[in-house]
Amino acid sequence: MARDIRLTLIGKPGCHLCDDAREVVQAVVAEYETDASRRIALDELSILDDEALRDRYAEEIPVLLVDGEMHAYWRVDAPRLRDALER
Template sequence: MPHTVTLYTKPGCHLCDDARDIVDDVVGRVQASDHLDVAVDELDILADPALQTRYGEEIPVVLIDGKMHTYWRVDAARFEKALKELA
């Protein structure tokens, strides 16, 4: 079953850049080692007023299959554990 990681970001956000790097790295490792089907969707909250209102002070935000995983900083080990639990 495919899974989706959603990353809410906005331009010029250094924490978003850090989160993107961690998400990409961890998803790549988990896909290779656990053969987990994970798609990553990145959405700019500035393109959607509702997202901007909801997440404006919390970005970056990471959702796994639509459920909040974390915001502000992504802990790579915790994120990897959460993805492996999907397998």
């Protein structure tokens, strides 16, 4: 049975750390495209579009959530993300 995993990347346009995080996340997600045991969905949200996100995460972006739980902020580490996806 496949495990559904939802990644949420929270950032804002023009944020170079957000761009770096997006590249890491997309590269890791691409590694799992043929893995039938995991279905990974990636959502991106901007703190500019949501006041609650801005209030909560403005000083920490980019923020990566895995299944709604904080995984990383400021920098996304590919090996650590792979480890989280394997659990």
